[in-house]
Amino acid sequence: MTDPVPGIFVNERRLWDSLMTMGEIGALPHGGCRRLALSPEDKAGRDLFVRWCREAGCEITIDAIGNIYARRPGRNPSLPAAATGSHLDTQPHGGKFDGIYGVLAGLEVVRTLNDHQIETEAPIDVIVWTNEEAARFSPPLTGSGVYSGRYRLDEAQAQPTENGKTVRDDLIAIGYLGSDIPGDRKFKCFIEAHIEQGPILEAENCQIGIVTQIQGIRWYDVTVTGQDGHAGTVPLTLRKDALHAAAEILIALREMGLSIDDDIRLTVGRLDVIPNSGSTIPGTVNFTIDLRHPSEDCLVEVEDRIRQIIEAVATRLGVQASLSPVMSVPPVLFDPDIVNTVRRCTQELGYSHRDMLSGAGHDAMNIATCTPTGMIFIPCREGVSHNEAEYASPSAVARGANVLLRTLLAST
Amino acid sequence: MTDPVPGIFVNERRLWDSLMTMGEIGALPHGGCRRLALSPEDKAGRDLFVRWCREAGCEITIDAIGNIYARRPGRNPSLPAAATGSHLDTQPHGGKFDGIYGVLAGLEVVRTLNDHQIETEAPIDVIVWTNEEAARFSPPLTGSGVYSGRYRLDEAQAQPTENGKTVRDDLIAIGYLGSDIPGDRKFKCFIEAHIEQGPILEAENCQIGIVTQIQGIRWYDVTVTGQDGHAGTVPLTLRKDALHAAAEILIALREMGLSIDDDIRLTVGRLDVIPNSGSTIPGTVNFTIDLRHPSEDCLVEVEDRIRQIIEAVATRLGVQASLSPVMSVPPVLFDPDIVNTVRRCTQELGYSHRDMLSGAGHDAMNIATCTPTGMIFIPCREGVSHNEAEYASPSAVARGANVLLRTLLAST
Numbered sequence: 001m002t003d004p005v006p007g008i009f010v011n012e013r014r015l016w017d018s019l020m021t022m023g024e025i026g027a028l029p030h031g032g033c034r035r036l037a038l039s040p041e042d043k044a045g046r047d048l049f050v051r052w053c054r055e056a057g058c059e060i061t062i063d064a065i066g067n068i069y070a071r072r073p074g075r076n077p078s079l080p081a082a083a084t085g086s087h088l089d090t091q092p093h094g095g096k097f098d099g100i101y102g103v104l105a106g107l108e109v110v111r112t113l114n115d116h117q118i119e120t121e122a123p124i125d126v127i128v129w130t131n132e133e134a135a136r137f138s139p140p141l142t143g144s145g146v147y148s149g150r151y152r153l154d155e156a157q158a159q160p161t162e163n164g165k166t167v168r169d170d171l172i173a174i175g176y177l178g179s180d181i182p183g184d185r186k187f188k189c190f191i192e193a194h195i196e197q198g199p200i201l202e203a204e205n206c207q208i209g210i211v212t213q214i215q216g217i218r219w220y221d222v223t224v225t226g227q228d229g230h231a232g233t234v235p236l237t238l239r240k241d242a243l244h245a246a247a248e249i250l251i252a253l254r255e256m257g258l259s260i261d262d263d264i265r266l267t268v269g270r271l272d273v274i275p276n277s278g279s280t281i282p283g284t285v286n287f288t289i290d291l292r293h294p295s296e297d298c299l300v301e302v303e304d305r306i307r308q309i310i311e312a313v314a315t316r317l318g319v320q321a322s323l324s325p326v327m328s329v330p331p332v333l334f335d336p337d338i339v340n341t342v343r344r345c346t347q348e349l350g351y352s353h354r355d356m357l358s359g360a361g362h363d364a365m366n367i368a369t370c371t372p373t374g375m376i377f378i379p380c381r382e383g384v385s386h387n388e389a390e391y392a393s394p395s396a397v398a399r400g401a402n403v404l405l406r407t408l409l410a411s412t
Numbered sequence: 413m414t415d416p417v418p419g420i421f422v423n424e425r426r427l428w429d430s431l432m433t434m435g436e437i438g439a440l441p442h443g444g445c446r447r448l449a450l451s452p453e454d455k456a457g458r459d460l461f462v463r464w465c466r467e468a469g470c471e472i473t474i475d476a477i478g479n480i481y482a483r484r485p486g487r488n489p490s491l492p493a494a495a496t497g498s499h500l501d502t503q504p505h506g507g508k509f510d511g512i513y514g515v516l517a518g519l520e521v522v523r524t525l526n527d528h529q530i531e532t533e534a535p536i537d538v539i540v541w542t543n544e545e546a547a548r549f550s551p552p553l554t555g556s557g558v559y560s561g562r563y564r565l566d567e568a569q570a571q572p573t574e575n576g577k578t579v580r581d582d583l584i585a586i587g588y589l590g591s592d593i594p595g596d597r598k599f600k601c602f603i604e605a606h607i608e609q610g611p612i613l614e615a616e617n618c619q620i621g622i623v624t625q626i627q628g629i630r631w632y633d634v635t636v637t638g639q640d641g642h643a644g645t646v647p648l649t650l651r652k653d654a655l656h657a658a659a660e661i662l663i664a665l666r667e668m669g670l671s672i673d674d675d676i677r678l679t680v681g682r683l684d685v686i687p688n689s690g691s692t693i694p695g696t697v698n699f700t701i702d703l704r705h706p707s708e709d710c711l712v713e714v715e716d717r718i719r720q721i722i723e724a725v726a727t728r729l730g731v732q733a734s735l736s737p738v739m740s741v742p743p744v745l746f747d748p749d750i751v752n753t754v755r756r757c758t759q760e761l762g763y764s765h766r767d768m769l770s771g772a773g774h775d776a777m778n779i780a781t782c783t784p785t786g787m788i789f790i791p792c793r794e795g796v797s798h799n800e801a802e803y804a805s806p807s808a809v810a811r812g813a814n815v816l817l818r819t820l821l822a823s824t
Binding site: 091092093133134135138140196197198199215217219227228229230231232233234235236237241243244246247248250251254257258262264265266267268269270271272273274275276277278279280281282283288290292358359360361383384385386387388 | 503504505545546547550552608609610611627629631639640641642643644645646647648649653655656658659660662663666669670674676677678679680681682683684685686687688689690691692693694695700702704770771772773795796797798799800
């Protein structure tokens with residue numbers, strides 16, 4: 001097989017340094033990052049990215065939900081761009097790679113093309129999507145969700161953040177409320193590079209994951225309402241303890257999840273007790289459910305079972321409980337041509353690879369609904385993510401960026 | 413039987429109006445109050461109390477943990493005062509009566525003695541103890557705990573509140589860091605009036621509870637440490653989900669509590685998830701345990717069983733868990749002479765009554781370790797307390813204050 005771009009590789013050291021420099025913004029004591037969407041730390045990360053892109057000759061465009069598009073021009077400005085990117089916001093105790101890698105791998109592709117003075121036919125866009133993580137406000141994947149038409153712009157802008165503020169207020173506060181209408185800018189394709197966030201590639205000593213689909217995700221809010229009471233006076237048998245009821249629901253949800261199959265993911269990640277005082281029997285508990293599976297039929301069935309579990313526990317314990325759907329994204333199959341291109345480029349580079357599905361949601365799952373889309377996974381240490389200990393090696397991040405470089409070149 | 417103070421009764425309307433006026437400070441939408449200890453609302457409540465006491469001719473003294481002593485002088489200033497009082501701080505969703513009633517019933521006694529120009533031999537002190545509720549910082553019963561020597565003054569002042577501040581900082585901020593050493597001021601006796609916070613008096617249609625003892629209380633902090641992880645990638649069987657482990661502990665604690673006897677009280681009132689994000693498997697959960705029982709032997713045994721449950725769940729689920737004792741107050745028997753005086757005064761007034769133990773902790777349980785102490789309970793609606801719906805009728809609060817008036821007169 002003839003290599004169409006012989007000798008063109010990204011600069012591993014420069015990409016790694018960029019990741020580490022970005023990781024200093026909102027750095028946490030154990031190596032992770034806290035850059036919640038639209039926070040001052042997110043602004044600092046965005047500002048750094050924009051500066052780097054301008055230094056690399058890109059034009060910056062901001063849309064009305066704060067998505068950043070950094071364009072490296074092509075020979076033919078009328079062609080839609082080949083696009084890449086991901087997000088810069090993190091979980092509260094996030095790592096240095098989740099999202100950030102996809103953004104900076106895109107920047108490294110631009111820098112590498114500049115190094116070699118390669119002009120492409122179509123432009124290349126490196127994109128930062130707003131609020132992938134939903135650690136500060138829901139739903140997740142806000143920027144790509146609005147771009148793809150899954151969410152309405154006005155509703156997304158009106159989402160509450162804190163202290164009576166909205167997403168729109170926060171966009172203005174950090175200087176990233178642009179005027180472009182999300183979705184008006186069309187792309188030829190979208191390729192997102194990302195750490196796997198799971199253990200498979202590392203366990204199989206495999207260098208690149210060719211992502212063929214993303215499992216479906218459903219998010220729910222649950223409220224359990226019992227009755228506040230004095231911890232010292234109300235006998236256990238007479239209590240309407242919302243936290244005890246929530247605990248029973250959690251146990252039952254996990255048992256049900258284990259009974260489905262190995263692909264089921266069911267997580268209660270957020271739980272708030274009200275009033276949350278040691279000597280008061282809790283009257284109210286709010287919690288979230290994050291449900292994922294590759295099969296839409298399975299998601300529908302499990303949602304039914306979640307509803308039954310919550311109703312059964314509430315009835316048995318004499319409390320009220322409600323289940324509110326927050327988000328529902330069906331499983332997404334990526335574009336076969338894009339997937340084939342990623343696989344071919346990986347083979348050209350001689351990297352070991354395998355096809356796989358993504359357990360995590362990504363901006364690519366929204367973009368795939370309106371643009372030919374694919375993803376490139378690289379292994380991360382022990383599959384750990386959403387955790388300060390998250391790590392991918394310098395050679396792994398360079399390999400993923402090399403695949404991205406070739407895939408974008410093949411797509412422009 | 414001859415009535416030693418014929419025709420002397422408190423002013424029911426004035427006492428009720430005082431309760432309702434105090435209840436406007438930190439008022440909540442459903443009739444309750446939020447006046448967390450040493451907050452701006454607590455300061456406003458203290459300021460109102462101090463103004464009312466000065467208008468009633470009392471001298472105000474503040475000690476170094478913020479306890480307020482309002483003294484109505486007696487004929488003989490060298491005699492120790494007969495003391496009464498309680499606390500003005502509330503739970504986050506507290507009511508208008510818990511604590512406040514004992515303080516304002518004391519003020520109403522002073523006002524009634526003024527109305528009738530009755531001079532007592534010994535002074536009468538009406539006291540506001542600092543931070544009974546521990547809704548903002550632990551341990552509870554701070555003011556009476558320092559007064560009685562259960563806690564060290566310097567350690568109590570150094571307790572953290574929020575944002576790197578301490579109890580001492582907050583006392584200074586609200587203007588209630590006095591110079592008197594807590595405990596230096598000795599009392600002849602201490603009588604605390606309080607709502608029952610339980611259902612017994614109302615259920616038995618009984619007007620006054622003669623409190624003979626308070627059950628023991630132990631508080632613990634529990635930390636469960638698993639591993640943060642991505643909700644979409646880590647299979648259920650490979651998770652170290654701290655919230656799931658906490659839920660299993662909560663269920664097992666309740667089952668154990670139910671197996672003891674009807675007197676056991678075991679409550680997890682506060683639970684915090686870290687990082688508390690919907691798509692992150694929780695790596696850490698902190699929660700409190702509030703344990704109460706009339707028997708010290710039982711408390712010792714239950715503490716052992718709590719420790720065993722936590723260790724067993726942690727070992728089985730592969731997480732870490734620690735149990736830290738925060739407070740231990742053994743059951744308290746009140747002074748038999750004081751109890752007899754309260755009972756006699758209640759009988760003189762013709763009120764129906766019964767002896768009972770207190771399920772809740774009160775400042776009186778600390779004061780009883782160094783001063784002859786007793787308590788007067790009045791019924792509250794449905795036994796509801798630590799709840800906005802908390803309610804005692806105007807006639808019930810007046811009856812309790814009449815018993816307090818007579819008991820104090822008999823003790824000066």
